[in-house]
Amino acid sequence: MRDTATTALIVDDDEAICHMLAPVFSREGFNVVTAGDGKEGLEAFRRHHPTIVLLDIRMPRMNGLEALKAIIEIDPKATVILMTAFAEVGTAVQAMRDGAFDYVIKPFDLDEIRLLVRRALEINTMRADIVSLRRELSERYGSEGILTDNARMIELRDTINKVARSQATVLVHGESGTGKELVAAAIHYGSPRSEGPFVRVNCAAIPEGLLESEFFGHEKGAFTGAVSRRRGRFEQAEHGTLFLDEIGEMPRELQVKLLRVLQEREFERVGGESTIRTDVRVVVATNRDLEAMVREGTFRQDLFFRLNVVSLKTIPLRERPEDIQLLANHFLERFCAENTVTIRGFDDAAMECLLAYSWPGNVRELANAVERAVIMCTTPVILVENLPESVAQGRAPLTDPMTMPGADDIRPLREMVGRFEAHIIEMALAQNDGNRARTALQLGISRRALQYKLQDYSIS
Ligand SMILES: Nc1ncnc2c1ncn2[C@@H]1O[C@H](COP(=O)(O)OP(=O)(O)OP(=O)(O)O)[C@@H](O)[C@H]1O
Ligand SMILES: [Mg+2]
Numbered sequence: 001m002r003d004t005a006t007t008a009l010i011v012d013d014d015e016a017i018c019h020m021l022a023p024v025f026s027r028e029g030f031n032v033v034t035a036g037d038g039k040e041g042l043e044a045f046r047r048h049h050p051t052i053v054l055l056d057i058r059m060p061r062m063n064g065l066e067a068l069k070a071i072i073e074i075d076p077k078a079t080v081i082l083m084t085a086f087a088e089v090g091t092a093v094q095a096m097r098d099g100a101f102d103y104v105i106k107p108f109d110l111d112e113i114r115l116l117v118r119r120a121l122e123i124n125t126m127r128a129d130i131v132s133l134r135r136e137l138s139e140r141y142g143s144e145g146i147l148t149d150n151a152r153m154i155e156l157r158d159t160i161n162k163v164a165r166s167q168a169t170v171l172v173h174g175e176s177g178t179g180k181e182l183v184a185a186a187i188h189y190g191s192p193r194s195e196g197p198f199v200r201v202n203c204a205a206i207p208e209g210l211l212e213s214e215f216f217g218h219e220k221g222a223f224t225g226a227v228s229r230r231r232g233r234f235e236q237a238e239h240g241t242l243f244l245d246e247i248g249e250m251p252r253e254l255q256v257k258l259l260r261v262l263q264e265r266e267f268e269r270v271g272g273e274s275t276i277r278t279d280v281r282v283v284v285a286t287n288r289d290l291e292a293m294v295r296e297g298t299f300r301q302d303l304f305f306r307l308n309v310v311s312l313k314t315i316p317l318r319e320r321p322e323d324i325q326l327l328a329n330h331f332l333e334r335f336c337a338e339n340t341v342t343i344r345g346f347d348d349a350a351m352e353c354l355l356a357y358s359w360p361g362n363v364r365e366l367a368n369a370v371e372r373a374v375i376m377c378t379t380p381v382i383l384v385e386n387l388p389e390s391v392a393q394g395r396a397p398l399t400d401p402m403t404m405p406g407a408d409d410i411r412p413l414r415e416m417v418g419r420f421e422a423h424i425i426e427m428a429l430a431q432n433d434g435n436r437a438r439t440a441l442q443l444g445i446s447r448r449a450l451q452y453k454l455q456d457y458s459i460s
Pocket of ligand 2: 182
């Protein structure tokens with residue numbers, strides 16, 4: 001049944017029990033070792049490192065409870081099942097707290113034992129799986145998972161490794177698709193908390209009314225619909241890292257509450273009285289300019305300062321062209337494996353298109369383009385015609401003012417950014433049928449700020 005024979009240890013001063021159980025375990029594929037009292041059992045445990053131990057409670061010399069404690073001290077993960085008379089069930093329950101896996105009440109039938117043993121083994125396998133999955137995760141999402149040939153990105157990777165070891169709150173900012181989430185994960189998996197959970201919350205995706213309960217949980221009956229107690233994200237992330245994505249979308253009322261948790265490390269569930277201490281590291285990300293939001297009054301300054309203890313900036317793909325080829329090949333390999341197809345690479349013209357394109361959607365856009373190409377491709381290499389049209393034509397998929405200027409088009413920054421901004425405002429206005437309040441809302445600026453900009457750019 002199992003690859004290598006594993007050992008079961010049966011400890012009971014009643015020889016009849018040992019005799020009855022031994023064949024059950026042999027049939028399940030175990031080597032069986034028996035012992036007649038706690039002391040002997042402990043010696044056998046040391047010698048044979050059994051996978052599972054059946055331990056009687058009442059025995060001469062050393063009783064089962066003492067033996068259990070000694071065994072758990074040797075190996076805290078040992079799987080020990082206690083055998084107990086009905087009158088001593090209370091002791092067995094207590095023993096579970098001392099680390100026993102479970103108990104059976106004498107007289108028991110053999111099916112009960114078989115079930116219990118299988119369950120114990122299943123749990124052992126799952127534990128081992130979790131350990132190896134976590135290891136895999138940290139290899140995959142550690143800073144080595146951030147592929148790059150770019151000097152500034154390599155520097156960022158080094159900083160991540162340094163920052164990861166600290167407890168500091170980290171603010172990750174950068175354009176959409178540049179790898180902010182990857183950076184947050186690398187901080188977690190490179191930190192002493194990597195064995196704990198990495199919990200991500202997208203602040204923009206949760207309805208405003210539910211945000212507080214999402215973060216802090218709620219007690220049963222705290223509001224209509226709160227039918228049972230719920231643990232919030234802070235509790236879920238205990239001993240791990242809480243990643244608050246799109247922090248710029250967090251409403252002001254919640255900003256105050258977040259600030260309090262960051263400062264005092266405690267909170268209450270919605271509708272709850274008791275204060276809960278928390279041990280969570282917070283990493284936040286945004287593609288918005290939080291400093292500008294602070295000036296506009298939509299983001300609290302005190303929270304910004306608190307979050308900005310360490311700030312990491314991801315770099316747009318167009319500023320690190322050396323990564324385009326590296327990442328394109330990486331995604332090619334990944335999507336070929338996922339789709340079980342074999343494609344050798346990109347033909348020269350296709351690679352030229354990838355290199356010439358400005359990638360406004362950054363690495364995510366590149367990944368999507370390669371995935372699409374892999375699906376469309378029917379030749380041994382990817383051709384220009386397999387690429388999305390905008391990439392094939394080497395221009396951003398937006399109208400002219402949005403295109404990244406080439407080296408010859410460089411003008412004063414204010415002018416270039418202004419053209420870009422004006423164009424976005426015009427589009428938003430048109431989309432909202434000229435309604436300024438709705439436009440301001442959509443653009444995430446105040447109505448007054450919009451008014452200034454309209455005047456500035458002479459948009460009517
Ligand atoms: N340097 C990199 N190496 C490997 N994969 C990368 C790299 N940068 C980004 N990716 C991949 O690109 C995709 C986008 O990255 P990610 O989700 O981290 O970006 P983001 O900045 O959080 O984007 P958004 O602002 O849209 O949420 C992910 O699939 C990520 O794994
Ligand atoms: Mg993201």
